Amino acid sequence: MRQKIVAGNWKMNKTLEEGLTLTSELTNMAGDEVRSGVQVVLCTPFIHLAAVGKLIKSYSHFALGAQNCHQQVSGAYTGEISAPMLQSIGVNYVILGHSERRQYFNEGNDLLRQKVDQVLAHGMRPIFCCGETLEQREQGIHLDFVTNQLSESLFHLDNEAIGRVVIAYEPIWAIGTGKTASTAQAQEMHALLRKHLAGKYGQVANSISILYGGSVNAGNAKELFACPDVDGGLVGGASLKSREFTDIIKSI
Ligand code: PGA
Numbered sequence: 001m002r003q004k005i006v007a008g009n010w011k012m013n014k015t016l017e018e019g020l021t022l023t024s025e026l027t028n029m030a031g032d033e034v035r036s037g038v039q040v041v042l043c044t045p046f047i048h049l050a051a052v053g054k055l056i057k058s059y060s061h062f063a064l065g066a067q068n069c070h071q072q073v074s075g076a077y078t079g080e081i082s083a084p085m086l087q088s089i090g091v092n093y094v095i096l097g098h099s100e101r102r103q104y105f106n107e108g109n110d111l112l113r114q115k116v117d118q119v120l121a122h123g124m125r126p127i128f129c130c131g132e133t134l135e136q137r138e139q140g141i142h143l144d145f146v147t148n149q150l151s152e153s154l155f156h157l158d159n160e161a162i163g164r165v166v167i168a169y170e171p172i173w174a175i176g177t178g179k180t181a182s183t184a185q186a187q188e189m190h191a192l193l194r195k196h197l198a199g200k201y202g203q204v205a206n207s208i209s210i211l212y213g214g215s216v217n218a219g220n221a222k223e224l225f226a227c228p229d230v231d232g233g234l235v236g237g238a239s240l241k242s243r244e245f246t247d248i249i250k251s252i
Contacts, residue, residue, distance in 0.1 A: 003209050005232040006249045007041035008239025019048045023055045025242035030249050041065040041093050050089045065093035071114035083118040094119045097129045099172045109152035127166045134173035147196045167210045168234040174214025186212045190229035218247035225252045
C-alpha cells in the first residue's frame with residue numbers, strides 16, 4: 001500500500017512563537033487519533049525547523065519538512081541552506097520545485113535535478129512539485145508539460161532512489177486562489193503521472209505517493225483524497241489553522 005501523506009506548507013508565515021503554538025495544537029488534536037500509516041509533514045520556515053522538530057519528536061507519525069535547499073553541499077553561498085545542514089537537525093522531507101520557487105526564483109528543471117540529488121544523497125525525501133498554468137491547461141498542453149517536469153528532474157534516478165521521492169501535483173491556477181481542481185481533473189493527472197512513472201520504473205510506480213495541492217481545505221479534502229491515485233495533500237493556507245489542518249488530516 002502507498003504511504004498516505006498530508007504535508008503542510010507554511011510558506012513564509014508564522015513567527016517562531018506562532019509556529020510552536022500551531023505545532024502544539026496539532027500534536028494535541030491530531031497526536032493520537034490519526035489513523036496509523038498517515039504521515040503528517042510540517043514544512044516550516046528554515047529557522048523554525050529545529051524547534052518544531054523537538055516538539056514533534058515523540059509523535060511518530062509527524063515528520064519535519066523544509067521548503068527548499070541549495071544544490072551545493074557547502075561553500076560561499078551567502079544566505080543559503082544546504083542539504084547536510086537540514087539532515088543534521090533531523091529534517092525528513094524537503095519540498096523542491098514549488099511553483100513559487102520556479103516563478104520567483106527562476107528554478108528550472110535542471111537546477112531541480114541537482115537539488116533532488118542533494119536531498120536524496122543526505123537521506124531525506126524530496127516532495128517534488130509539478131503543475132501547469134491555466135494558460136497551458138487551456139492550450140491543452142498541460143499533460144505534456146507536467147510529465148516533462150518529471151522526466152527532466154527525476155528520470156535520471158534509479159529504482160531505489162525514485163522510490164524515496166514523493167510527488168506533489170499542484171496546478172498553479174489552484175494555488176492560493178480558492179479554486180480547486182475537480183476530482184476528475186486531479187485523478188486524470190495523477191493517473192497519468194503514475195503511468196508515466198510506470199513507463200520508466202515499472203512496478204515501482206505503484207509505491208510512489210502522489211499528493212494533490214492547490215486550495216485543499218477541510219471541505220474538499222475528503223473527496224480529493226478519495227481519488228484512487230491521490231495519496232494525500234500538500235496544503236498551504238489551510239495548514240496554518242490547527243483546527244482546519246486537523247480536519248484535513250482526519251479526512252484521509
Ligand atoms: P494553498 O497552497 O493550499 O494555499 O493553495 C498549496 C501550496 O502552495 O503548496
